[in-house]
Amino acid sequence: MFMPAYTYDDILLVPNKSLNSRNDPKLETKLSRNIFIDIPITSANMDTITGYDLAKTLSSLGGVGFLHRNMEIEENCDLVKKCLDSWENHWTPFIPTVGVSGKEKERAENLIYLGVNGICIDIANAYSDKVVEMINFIRSRNQYVDIIVGNVASASAAIFLANQKVDAIKVGIGPGSVCTTRRMTGFGVPQLTAVRMVKTGLVESKYSDIPIIADGGIKSSGDIVKALWAGASSIMTGKLFAGCKEANDPNSYRGMASNSARQVLLNDGDVSTVAEEGIAIEVEDSGSAKDVINELCNGIRSGLSYAGCKYISELNLSKDVMAVVQTQNGIIESGTRK
Numbered sequence: 001m002f003m004p005a006y007t008y009d010d011i012l013l014v015p016n017k018s019l020n021s022r023n024d025p026k027l028e029t030k031l032s033r034n035i036f037i038d039i040p041i042t043s044a045n046m047d048t049i050t051g052y053d054l055a056k057t058l059s060s061l062g063g064v065g066f067l068h069r070n071m072e073i074e075e076n077c078d079l080v081k082k083c084l085d086s087w088e089n090h091w092t093p094f095i096p097t098v099g100v101s102g103k104e105k106e107r108a109e110n111l112i113y114l115g116v117n118g119i120c121i122d123i124a125n126a127y128s129d130k131v132v133e134m135i136n137f138i139r140s141r142n143q144y145v146d147i148i149v150g151n152v153a154s155a156s157a158a159i160f161l162a163n164q165k166v167d168a169i170k171v172g173i174g175p176g177s178v179c180t181t182r183r184m185t186g187f188g189v190p191q192l193t194a195v196r197m198v199k200t201g202l203v204e205s206k207y208s209d210i211p212i213i214a215d216g217g218i219k220s221s222g223d224i225v226k227a228l229w230a231g232a233s234s235i236m237t238g239k240l241f242a243g244c245k246e247a248n249d250p251n252s253y254r255g256m257a258s259n260s261a262r263q264v265l266l267n268d269g270d271v272s273t274v275a276e277e278g279i280a281i282e283v284e285d286s287g288s289a290k291d292v293i294n295e296l297c298n299g300i301r302s303g304l305s306y307a308g309c310k311y312i313s314e315l316n317l318s319k320d321v322m323a324v325v326q327t328q329n330g331i332i333e334s335g336t337r338k
């Protein structure tokens, strides 16, 4: 009656015939249909995580920062202008975010006018007619900007968005480390299964060219490798950058649906009847984002080598790389012990 669903810790990948060198793997991948990136790492559009500093660091290392939108439109435009001015040589160093209600069309229109290559429509459940309305609005203003939409956690939701010609789909309902959606609402899908269901559904519906971003729940480079195996082209993390000196607030980390973030969340209609779906926490110093990113990339390269895959696209839904489900004892064995 119930379909089993797994998250990162539930499985391990079975080593395949190795590549000859751990330097052989290439980390380049697609963020969206027309946007290529050098490493499969993006930072969450959360107001304690991605502002100018983290976006700049990520872009210099080949990834992408998703700018948060918890600010007035004018401030948002100034931030985007600052990013565009500083990184002329990069094609798409960052992605701004919009919602769907209130003044968000105005935000989208202004951001597109500035000349961004991609824009993210980000809401808690993107399987929604309001998202379609926003996609159509953006397309009416600019046919070429890549539209990244999230979040979803099922094949049907992804196909619904694919039918609207979105350029990338962000997957993750409830896996985030400061998220309480599953407890508050009872809804969500363990993240590894969510990514795999979405990718499989898209491939079966002839939408294999739409890249997936696995958003939330990543604790290590091993989790990233598992996400790529499940079908993601890149991952999004807030947690791994919380506490980095380049984070927008290096001292705290809060869910964007936490009460403290919602108090400043502007132009989003009346939120008083909507349940709080996130928490706010203090975080410890976790050094520089550059070191974090380099370490993650080393781990991903090693993972690709174990998989015998030179490219991330080869690892996506690879039939040569098997997965096994871990028991509780297996999970203990996978951790370090004295």
Ligand code: 5GP
Pocket (backbone or CB within 6 Å): 044, 045, 046, 151, 172, 174, 175, 176, 177, 178, 179, 180, 181, 215, 216, 217, 218, 236, 237, 238, 239, 240, 254, 255, 256, 257, 258, 277, 278, 279
């Ligand atoms: P993390 O890296 O902390 O595991 O996950 C980050 C992701 O959590 C974000 O990219 C976003 O998708 C999700 N998220 C951020 N804030 C909230 C929130 O308040 N509630 C929920 N449900 N998800 C959130």
